[in-house]
Amino acid sequence: MPPHPPKNPSSPFSSFSGHHVGIRVPDYDAAKAWYMEKLDFRVLQEWPYGELKLAYLCPPNDDNFHVELLAGPVPFPNEVLDDLGVSLQHGGYQHMCVHVDDVDEARAELASRGVDLIGEPFEIEDISRRLAFFRDPWGNMIELSQKLPGAGS
Structure with missing residues (x-):
């Protein structure tokens, strides 16, 4: 970054x-x-x-x-989406993000707790982050973000 x-x-x-x-x-x-x-x-x-x-x-x-x-x-519930790419086609709230020390460890723990994981982790060099997504039972997406080694702030 x-x-x-x-x-x-x-x-x-x-x-x-x-x-x-x-x-x-x-x-x-x-x-x-x-x-x-x-x-x-x-x-x-x-x-x-x-x-x-x-x-x-x-x-x-x-x-x-x-x-x-x-x-x-909730008289007008949001659509629950299984695909990050499809979710990017919708306007409004998309996700919240939380920083973690290790995306893969956090994701493994979420899986062991029965949390709905979305896709696989991936890296974006432009922002020096490894990312993964999951959602709550109502479809609200949450991003895990890990700073890549050697990245600045």
Whole structure:
């Protein structure tokens, strides 16, 4: 990866930083259990919002990134796709990405936990990453990203 462009502290948006990604699911208890049992996520906070149940979930060793579950009836569910290439033809949310030290080890553990894996791992030299994809039971895709040896930031 190339060096990042210079930061812009004079921007009126200079306080922007990543916090969470929201994932809409039909079943709160099942989704919370899946993220906790399959990915070892931790529950930070739970609260109601109208007819929905919401929660912030944190990865096992990261307090700065959250998945926000937004759960309740879903009158317009997304199509569940089995192919990364086909998924790239759809507009809107495509996936969230989590960094891992070893894509193959993480993928093997996901497989042992019965997680739906999508395709095979692959490398993109332009971004110095090894990648693999899987999905939750509601079709939300998640990318595993490993920095290739010798890669910069």
